[in-house]
Amino acid sequence: MNTVKTIKEVRHQVKVWKKEGYSVALVPTMGSLHSGHESLINRAAKENEKVVVSIFVNPIQFGKGEDLDSYPRDLHKDEIVCDSAGADLIFAPKADEMYYKDIEASVSVKELATGLCGAKRPNHFAGVCTVVSKLFNIIPADKAYFGEKDAQQLAIIKRMVRDLNFDIEIIGCPIVREKDGLAKSSRNMYLSSKEREAALILNKSLTKCRDALSNGEKSTKLLKKIIKSEIEKEVLARIDYIEIVDAFSLDVIDIACKPILVAIAIYIGKTRLIDNFIYEA
Amino acid sequence: MNTVKTIKEVRHQVKVWKKEGYSVALVPTMGSLHSGHESLINRAAKENEKVVVSIFVNPIQFGKGEDLDSYPRDLHKDEIVCDSAGADLIFAPKADEMYYKDIEASVSVKELATGLCGAKRPNHFAGVCTVVSKLFNIIPADKAYFGEKDAQQLAIIKRMVRDLNFDIEIIGCPIVREKDGLAKSSRNMYLSSKEREAALILNKSLTKCRDALSNGEKSTKLLKKIIKSEIEKEVLARIDYIEIVDAFSLDVIDIACKPILVAIAIYIGKTRLIDNFIYEA
Structure with missing residues (x-):
């Protein structure tokens, strides 16, 4: 090489x-x-x-x-x-x-x-x-x-x-994750050990959202609320955005009825991390 | 083909x-x-x-x-x-x-x-x-x-x-011209025969400017004036712009001391025509 x-x-x-x-x-x-x-x-x-x-x-x-x-x-x-x-x-x-x-x-x-x-x-x-x-x-x-x-x-x-x-x-x-679920990112190295633990909230909150989708929830307002209240449990986390959009057009949608992108950006301390999943609703 | x-x-x-x-x-x-x-x-x-x-x-x-x-x-x-x-x-x-x-x-x-x-x-x-x-x-x-x-x-x-x-x-x-000097353009076919004749003013006025440059005139203000007063002789012509700019950056310049682009856009009746020359000052 x-x-x-x-x-x-x-x-x-x-x-x-x-x-x-x-x-x-x-x-x-x-x-x-x-x-x-x-x-x-x-x-x-x-x-x-x-x-x-x-x-x-x-x-x-x-x-x-x-x-x-x-x-x-x-x-x-x-x-x-x-x-x-x-x-x-x-x-x-x-x-x-x-x-x-x-x-x-x-x-x-x-x-x-x-x-x-x-x-x-x-x-x-x-x-x-x-x-x-x-x-x-x-x-x-x-x-x-x-x-x-x-x-x-x-x-x-x-x-x-x-x-x-x-x-x-x-x-x-596909996203590659650490064993504990944190999405791999070059910016993860900015995290202190406490922040590193707090950062698990990204994947955790998305998992809650995915579970709700699997259980039939289609209201993006409610789905975003689920993510938000999960993230708010973590004191080191500050929400930049929580969005659910059409996976192709990236238009904000109210009802999850076609392929959607659930995407979040969260500050853990000073470090901004993102995570997401696509759901073929 | x-x-x-x-x-x-x-x-x-x-x-x-x-x-x-x-x-x-x-x-x-x-x-x-x-x-x-x-x-x-x-x-x-x-x-x-x-x-x-x-x-x-x-x-x-x-x-x-x-x-x-x-x-x-x-x-x-x-x-x-x-x-x-x-x-x-x-x-x-x-x-x-x-x-x-x-x-x-x-x-x-x-x-x-x-x-x-x-x-x-x-x-x-x-x-x-x-x-x-x-x-x-x-x-x-x-x-x-x-x-x-x-x-x-x-x-x-x-x-x-x-x-x-x-x-x-x-x-x-290079620009290809009719025998009488009008630059070839698909839009020339919009011109009536009177307008066709009036359109000669584009090349004529540029020629005056080029002559002035050859004679050592370097003030773009004066050079533009030469073009303007020539075009104003033609009643069917209406000036859109007369510009002298740096040939690479297209920045407006005051003194013609490096390669310049002299460019004009003129309405002949309703038809907008352009013409130009580059001068290696």
Whole structure:
């Protein structure tokens, strides 16, 4: 496995592979790889002959006051994870390799970016769409792998690929959890041991909601109430949002009667964590 | 030469060509092809083994009250032009092949779209960027050919390609003019014979400006004045804008001391015509 830092190098290698007839997968990441990413790379390696992992903490998807500077970075550790998970190439550019100072062009979505995490992160998903478009143009892969933990991101990227006719297949992969149920996240390492325990409330509250759905509850108002009262039991937790939306359009809905996305964002201390599940109502 | 109407067909044909090792050019047009377009196709055919011409009157780049409905369309005539100019394939989709009703994603530029034609056509260049991105994703060409007559469009597309890392080379081709100097345009056919004569004022006024530049005039204020007083001699002409800007950034400048774009938009009766030249000051 090799690591390259320039657009020219990664593009050249992928072109050579495509010319030789290999199928190529892209796994876009911001590094700080955990077993959630590992599962993406594993699956990509199973389904494709060559796997490129991009590692890039994308500055334009961070807002002011967010954790761009403190976001964990450890390329050496990431290289070990990528290698053992079956990656063939890492693309790890610096910010100035990816962005000119006088950048003008961007890619965005409209309604899909306004709710959920987009409500309080107004430029976040334009930043995501722009960098993912760039990666797709730099690395002409057959398939790209994204985690379902970032459910809104996944819905937006799928729509962007459809709307702009990117010639790539988007594969969503299930959330990977710790044994105790906490969804894997690079931001979990910000948690103190007390906060780490408190963070279990995310999965716990979603499980209560899923149980209620299984028992026939369809009112999203009531379902959200179930999540809310569960989370309020945890003193270290502060709710950012609890939403139940149409899984495709991300429109807020009153009655759970088609595939829905139940998504929450919770501050545990200063750390913002997200979790979700899709329910095929 | 063949005409296809679906994304699937054109993508398949271009992939076959690429696999066989052919170089492929794309000439994006809105049809109503004149000798300006012909010169693009000719050049594309000289520099590439296969040429695809897209013919699509892109609804999202027209504003309210603009000429979307009346824009001239004649596919049969266009096919004859393409064939004789050396095209290998026409991609002529209907609007519903290109756009879902619930389209969410778009591509745009910031500052480059705010002046010149963008000042009064606020969504025009986002419409252009979006459709051109789609065409680039549908038709993975090596080179794409655009006319220099749409100077702002060309500057924006070049910047978009740079910023989003599209793997395509953008070739700008010189303005083609009638013998009397009027720049070729599909909209020239809207002109009555009196208006046709009045329209000569565009090239005439630009020529005066170029002469002044050659004689050492550097004040853009004075240069614009020269154009303005020339145009005001023509009673059928109404000025939309007269601008002198940096040819790369499209920033308004006071002194012509590097490559500049001198661009004008003039109504002749109800028909809005544009013309320009680049001066390597």
